[in-house]
Amino acid sequence: MFRHPAQVVVTAFLVADVIGTLLLLLPVSRADEGDAPFVTALFTATSAVCVTGLTTVDTATYWSTTGQAIILALIQVGGFGIMTLASLIALFLSRRMGLRTRLTAAAETRAIGPGDVRRVLRGVFLITVVVEATIAVMLTLRFRAEYDDSWATATWHGVFHAVSAFNNAGFALFSDNLMGFLTDAFVLLPITVAIIIGGLGFPVLVELMRSRRSRNTRTWSLHTRLTLLMTGALLVGGTLFITATEWGNPGTLGPLGPGDKLLDGWFHAVQPRTAGFNAWDYGEVTDETLLGTILLMFVGGGSAGTAGGLKVTTFIVLFFVIVAEVRGDRDVIAFDRRIDHRVIRQATTVALLGVAAVVGGTMLLTELTDLPLQDVMFETTSAFATVGLSTGITPQIGEPGQLVLVFLMFLGRLGPITLVSALDLCENTRRYTLPEGAPLIG
Template identity: 45%
Template sequence: MRRFFRHPVRLVPLGFLAMIMLGTVLLMLPAATNEARYTPFTTALFTSASAVSVTGLTVVDTPDYWNGFGLVMITVLTQVGGLGILTGATLVILVVARQLGLRNRLLVQAETAEFGVGDVRRLLLRIAATVGACEAMMTAVLAGRFWLGYDYPPGRALWYGLFHAVQGFNNGGFALFPDSLIGFARDPWICLPIAFGTIVGGLGFPALFEATREWHRPGHWAIATKLTVWGSVALLAVGFVGLLAAEWSDPRTIGTYDIPGKVLAVFTQDAVLRTGGFATLDIAALDEEGVPLLIALMFIGGGSASTAGGIKVSTFFLLGFAIWAELRGEPDVTVGRRRVATASLRQALTVALLSVALVVGGTVVLLLLTEGLPYHRALLETTSAFSTTGLSTGVSSTVADPGQLVLTLLMYVGRVGPLTLGSAIALNTRRRLYRYPEEQPIVG
């Protein structure tokens, strides 16, 4: 036990598990529901795990089932989960840097480029200030719109603004409307603040802080920042063009909208697609041809040390650079004018392949447990759970308890798994004093 807790990194999954169980107990209380009755354990566990892992998947109608206390608990769990992810992931980088040898420590510091091991207090204060400022601005805009544009009473407008601001910045995806944000798909005062908060929260603070500090010198950014920022821009462009082309004339989604409405609805959906979980399009009504694009973008996710899930943007594009270098016969993988360490490539490959195995395995189990479930819907739901995105075609609320437990496990593993796995790999790095003879097996 003492060896297990030697590295604080291993406390991260236990902390998230403890918060999920505490939330489960509180959500089971009759005081949390509109009907003043005990919530079934599976329902409370699923909702708590979805909130703490900032996923947003639901098995009950959020505004109809939960009362004020229950909704406040979901908000608190989402905020704690989001802050825990942001601070925990960033502090893990510092812990890993301290545990590594001098050479690897310098490599980690070169990647983070912002904070040293002794800057924990300044780091936490800056994270808290950024989160507070973004959520306050989002709350003000949203509350003002609900009040002035939709005639909500001031108190209700403030609560709706705060709830959706917390969900948006933390990439939670819970909504106080039965159709998520579909009813506001053509309202820029609702859609744009949520899209802004989701993008900022999904970048991750290491990349966000360096990009804002060195905005005038993007060529000097660390590799991780370059991959995260420019990779996110590229994925946003691909998702926007793909969704707009696929749904342009579909009357079930945006076919009846005018051109500005189409652009706004698709842009907002694209902004929250990889991380946020809100819906401005009816996901269940999307053509099957567009589902692979959604699954791919959700699986990639957002930036490292962010509220987003998935394998991370930097991991995906790092593997892309590795493939490009191999096709060109290059001896090294380079990004800009920097050579990528072999250890980083192995870590990226490990995280990606294990994530594929978890999603495929979860999909197979869900299909075995649910008769008549289409494969593409099962794959979308498991990918959404593992990537902590929260988009759904309604599968979560229709599968039986065993299926919901599978999705709950995927949300938990998807939230803490890549972080813990990446840290464990880094901490287990050791130097051998010998090397075996090299051999090149046939590949392909």
Template identity: 50%
Template sequence: MRKILHPARAVALSFLLAIVAGTILLMLPASRADGLAAPWLTAFFTSVSAVCVTGLATVDTGTYWSTFGQAVIMVLFQIGGFGMMTAATLLGLMVNRSPRLRTRLVTQVETHSLGLGDVAQVARLVLVVTFTCEILIAIVLTLRLHLAYGLNWGDAAWSGLFHAVSAFNNAGFSIHADSLVRYAQDALILLPVMIAILIGGIGFPVLQDLRLKFRDPRHWSLHTKLTLLGTGILLVAGFVAVLAFESANPKTLGAMTMPEKILNAAFASVSARTAGFNTVDFGALTRDTWAAHYLLMFIGGGSAGTAGGVKVGTAVILVMLVLAEIRGHTDSEAFGRRIGASAHRQAITVLVLGSAMIVLGTMILLRVSDFPTDRIIFEVISAFGTVGLSTGITADLPPAGQLTLTALMYLGRVGTITLATSLVLAERRMPYRYPEEHPIVG
């Protein structure tokens, strides 16, 4: 009898296969602008970064890769974003719905028969949301690039489509060497990109909840309320931090007018939570801003979306747990609902293991390179959170350092959902309980 693969492991394996396929395609001479075969490490790093919708790169996407190579990269991060939204949503259904539906979905995911019932419905809805948003944003960007910057329709359409797909999937890839720095004063470019980042990164369950119950917030799920609350707080906090720390920095926001400072601080706050685009030189930011980005990048966006990180819901659940403990409450509550103990354990596990991966990655990069610790930490968190922002050291890391970043990107993208799902599916009630005792804490 054939052994059935665990659905979470199937997701991890499918992403691995996409990475291998992408590496092979990018090593073809047709993928490189000069017609030569790309080195395997360059192709592999780019493929991992694209499938894991990160955006870190060791070469300039716009000049190193041909149009075919850029198209391969776009397809890879489209697969990565769409695949993760669909897979995470389906795995969420498995652990939250009835046993009958859960068994049915497990069977369908494990046997790759994704054409029936809820599986097909979820996939269709994700597909509609994805392509509708991407096409609308691409049209807006194309018109702006043609009318305001004089690009011919072909170049404007390609640039608009590439950046729209990259933004919605929170991939951070750009065909410009300076990312979006050249558009730092153009709100008609940055605002559509920000909208795409937010829609893609908020998570499909939240989008579906808002679509069905937009006029009645009282009936939103607790997940939607916690995600929107956490997202709002992080966006405002990130905006205030960047504006405060960079307003006087002549290398970033200091030379801009106040409206431009507000626009770029808002863009930085949105992009920091796993999108990876930048409108200023991140290597010139103050260390205070880097520190603020550590937190924003580590938390990331919403569950079952295109964003990475340990997720907003995880962070909010932990904050609620801390507040309940400070108040002396036995339960943590939010919006008239009690948060389950299993959610607490899963959030703590994700946080601890995510932190451990960042510490381990930092130690390895410090060992194999001579870059300052703060730059190393920034790069490691950016890779794990699938953000793609960089202080400029990615291309200069030794092969061992670049391979470490690929491992962090893969684990950060696939590892958190695989871990969370495995924890829930493996949960079982023991037929006995040991006597309780309270070790000393603190």
């Protein structure tokens, strides 16, 4: 039925989205009487499955505990990977995997090859359980001790936000997201740790687990080195930039002390890595911060993880392409490794399609609404990069605009996976060479 594993992945996410929408349409999912409108249920389910975090309604008050549990399940399934989860269950039940199953799992986890899938799946499962459980315990204890929550409430809040953070989803069970914890390092820091770990990508995490005993960084693959380098640079650079641009802003960092300013600058530099939590109102930030956050959101996190966006490896590969071209080098070199030309083509294709999606979505939403261009571009980038940050305009966009965002969220979560998998497994080799052409560039 399916000729390519990428088709299976897309179909699986569509099915999960449909099931999630139907479950959220049930009256039991609403906190009040009656059922949710179709577009509201569809938007929320898509945002959860695609681990985005954009919402048109207040998650804390609009949905019942059952509805919140459904959202949490969709976040976990969508962040872990639907076919990854199915393959893992099959592996646990039968202790073996067929070739088609291995190819499908490899397409979604970006494992090195079908033979590498078992180790990756086991590593992914172990990392997910350990990180989410650890962060959940830390948050539960904090909510219980500092905010007088009952053990049941504190545990529910701890588990929900731990899963949401590790999967880079950005859903919160508080009406103001995390604005009530603006100066609470014991809440903000564990959440940022979970976001960063989830955003590195499962192949990097599995490799780091394997090499933790030897502590020999020379054994790291080029992908791991590039991901860690770019992640560190963006976190440090983003923190310095956002802290500087918001330092005196009375609507964000202005009233805080130096320590809290650094804490919140760090927290909001982590969020554009596709997490989507906010401890301040993005409608109050400066234009410089808004533009810088758009760029950070578009770059995103690591490949084959819970993060979205262009991906840090795509960005840094294109950077090395520029360096090689400026120097006049024949090959693109990074860390004493020559980058394959197919990888360069893939990076260029993904980047250009990402630009087209954001620009096209922004133009369409501008036509459908009367909202400011910068807010619309922020929203569009957030949807495509599956971030979830918003200046507060999501409920004002209207149903046609919200359907555009639904498409962008789905495209952002699955487009790069589908595209790169197809390029990896479907290569057409010509048996002849055409004459060269040299169009002028620049």
